Amino acid sequence: MTTEGTLSDTYLAAIQHDLVELPASTTLVGVVRKPTRWFSGAVDENVAALGPPTDLLSETKTRQEELKLQGFCDEEAHNAAWEACGFESSYREYLTTDEPSAAMQELRSRLESGENIALVCFENTAKKRCHRTLLREELDASQ
Incomplete structure (x- = not known):
């Protein structure tokens, strides 16, 4: 019987200031x-x-x-730049290319084996749009 791990996401400052509750066994995966x-010192891997x-990133x-x-x-400039640059569609398209696709498959395998994973980057998504949320949606959709 396989127990599937949990997938969550958070941002670095939330970890540093204990603003997020994650199971002790959660692997912090920087993205x-x-x-x-x-x-690098705050996450288990990147x-x-x-x-x-x-x-x-440069264009945005x-x-x-x-x-x-x-x-x-x-925050307004960040979010408006996302829209102006077509960030969401460009990032989702990028995830279908070889290297990110293989990395996503590795994360899926780890989740399927029962590992708890939290995706981590810099943006507080309460105010700013973030690729980490898009990545999580893509991983969730494929499970």
């Missing part, structure tokens, strides 16, 4: 393209292939900065 040293592609960040100069607050 950022370029983890900082302090990010799967860079599941972070957004560098060109998409550039657009976000332009919007901030136009008077948007940080």
Whole structure:
């Protein structure tokens, strides 16, 4: 009998400040393209292939900065840049390519074997859109 693991997601500050409750056995899997040293120290592992592609991140960040100069607050600029750059569709399409697809399959296998996994990145999704949420939706849909 196979017991399926749980899939959750959170952000780094929530972990650092004990704002999220996860089972003690949960593996914290970072999903950022370029983890900082302090990010790497807070998660059990990082799967860079599941972070957004560098060109998409750069395009979105550039657009976000332009919007901030136009008077948007940080969160509004972030979310508007997502829309302007077609972030969601581009990221979902990226997940179908070889390296991220293989990484997702590895996570699915781990979940199927009973491992509890929490996807972790930087964004607080209460205010900002985040690729981590899209990734979780894709993993949930395939289980």
